[in-house]
Amino acid sequence: MEFKTEQYANTLSRMIRHETVSSYTEPSREKFQEFRVLLRTLFPSVFSHCEMTEFDNGFVLKWSGKNPGRSPVLFMNHHDVVEANGEWEHDAFSGAITEDRIWGRGTLDDKGGLWAMLQAADELVQEGFRPERDIWFSSTCTEETTGAGADEISRWFEEQKIRFEMSFDEGGMILYEPISGAKGTFAMIGIGEKGCADLKFIARSNGGHASMPEKNSPLVRLGKFMAEADRNRIFPNEMSPAVCEMFRRFAPYMGGAGKLLSNPEKHRAVLAKVIPVISNKASALLRTTLAFTMAQGSGAPNVIPSEAWVGGNMRYSHHQGQQGSFDAVRKLAAKYDVEMEVEDPGVPSRLADYNGHAFKLVEKALGAVFPEVIPVPYIMTGASDSRFFDRVCDQCIRFLPFQISDQQLDSIHGRNENLDLKTLVPAVQFYRTLMKEV
Ligand SMILES: [Zn+2]
Structure with missing residues (x-):
């Protein structure tokens, strides 16, 4: 193994070995505090050179640039x-x-990204490099x-009146054939994300004994409602400009199908109909989705529930929007005498400009x-x-410079998460180049 790769792997391995699982139920500050101590020892130049501010749930570092008048740039990775469940080929926290x-x-997800970003900065600081403008890490x-x-850190920036021209976070990666038929290696550069909301649908009745059921009891109404929602007529498919651009860049690698996709605007209506039939994955890019994930009826097999509910996880599209998507599903629920409650409305995100400066710098x-590699928004x-x-930022770009296989993509939040050693050096080079260019 090349010396540099070996050094890099050892550093990342130490970050992996420090177990930092976050949990809804037992937030533990200590293990994260200790992890920050580890980062200081692994990246001594960055941490001694940059000004650090700590928060309950994170930290930021400021690397002063030559020109403090220019709006700063943010690099972030969590x-x-x-958790790591199931049997792993190598223990999940062995590194x-x-x-x-x-x-x-x-x-x-996402210590690899954090490592590459801090490694790049650490080397540049050691070499005496000073960025053109302030660079922040979060x-x-x-x-x-x-x-x-x-939420906490972005509000703090807002209070400090610090606005970023662009930010670079984790997100898409470099994949071979990211959608079926696109025969090439593509860098999937996230320019935004769908909103994510948790919804609850409730149906009520007078309850009663199961021996004398009334028609349309709560579970039946919920079932009818879910069946209709599943047919997806309430969430229109649309080829938005960003989705059109994505397909346009895939088109030259898609053989015959590429013809239609090379000018997606012209075939917008046809594509909006055809794509969801061909690919479930691609279909999620064209519309709001709603997945039913939880349910509860009565507590006994012979009791009709006076109240039953199902939970749904919605990912709302940019064209239909948060409110538009809520309204559509609430209306459908009402048709079956089902009430909708919004448990968590989520945070809608804007889209960055794939013709803008930030995207061009990544390219x-x-x-x-x-x-x-072909860059694709x-x-x-x-x-x-x-x-x-x-x-606090106009252009939030979401991309990690790692080339990964399908197995590795599936290992994110799954079993046997791993990274090729040969991707380590290029990932640092990518961040180094970006930090020099911004
Ligand atoms: Zn992540």
């Missing part, structure tokens, strides 16, 4: 991870390094749960480090800390 990989929870330990840290850094269906930074 340091909490989700095991094998011939070609490094293993463990957080290698991809990292939270609640990304996998509530997002409280990102440039990609070109320098991964010349064969896309809208994330999952949530990231970035959704809270719209209030």
